[in-house]
Each structure stands twice: as structure tokens, then as C-alpha cells.
Amino acid sequence: MQKPAPEITKQSEPFWQACKDGRLLIMNCKHCGRPFFYPRRSCPSCWSEEVEWIESKGTGTIWTLSEVAISLWGDAWEDTVPYTVAVIDLDEGVRMASRLVGNSGWKIGDRVHVSFQPGENDVVMPYFTAAG
Numbered sequence: 001m002q003k004p005a006p007e008i009t010k011q012s013e014p015f016w017q018a019c020k021d022g023r024l025l026i027m028n029c030k031h032c033g034r035p036f037f038y039p040r041r042s043c044p045s046c047w048s049e050e051v052e053w054i055e056s057k058g059t060g061t062i063w064t065l066s067e068v069a070i071s072l073w074g075d076a077w078e079d080t081v082p083y084t085v086a087v088i089d090l091d092e093g094v095r096m097a098s099r100l101v102g103n104s105g106w107k108i109g110d111r112v113h114v115s116f117q118p119g120e121n122d123v124v125m126p127y128f129t130a131a132g
């Protein structure tokens, strides 16, 4: 059964295209210089609309995590559970929700880096795996 894919909008399209190219993008405010994520039309700190995409190093630390053991979103996810979701503190100072792959025994504070994985409908997902 096919899983739902992220909805790609005009605003989020650069993010998803960069994932296909193996690059993780976040946003930056050209007015106050603060990075932010998720993508928005205006800066959440100063409301300036002078915002731009910048490339993240793709490295960070697990801020929190949870193991998903039940397919809460329907039958499409039955073959995927269990999996681990996490909020990552990227080194640029923004938080990103994602999934952890390729390991187990994750702990808050573990270092991770982005790992691009194929998703549904040719979308490439920015998951995270153990750094090092």
C-alpha cells in the first residue's frame, strides 16, 4: 500500500529539490541574520520578508525522540513500524523533525547527520543517522 508523500508546494519545492541533490536547506533571515526552520515567507524573529535558503551542514544532536510501534496512520505504515522519530537540533541552531535510520538504542544528545532516503512519489526524505 502506498504511503502518503509530503505535499510539495511552490514555497517548499526548493527544499525537496535540494534533498534530491543531496543537500539539506534551511532558511535564513537577511535582515536579522537568524536561521530558521520550518520554511516561512517571513522571519519568525523580526517578521522581515527578506529571507533566503541556505545550506545546512546536515549535522546535529538529538533533542528528543520517540519509537513508533503502532501504525497510527493506517495500513500503509504497517510494514514500516517500528521506526524512530526525532527532533534534531541542527548545528545552525534550528530544530527539524525527522526520522532516525540505520541504528538502534538512540539516546537524547546523540550526534547525527542527515541521510537522504528514497520516499514515496520520487520524494527524497532527509532522515538522520549516527554521526561518525
Ligand SMILES: [Zn+2]
Binding pocket: 029, 030, 031, 032, 033, 034, 043, 044, 045, 046, 047, 048
Ligand atoms: Zn529576521
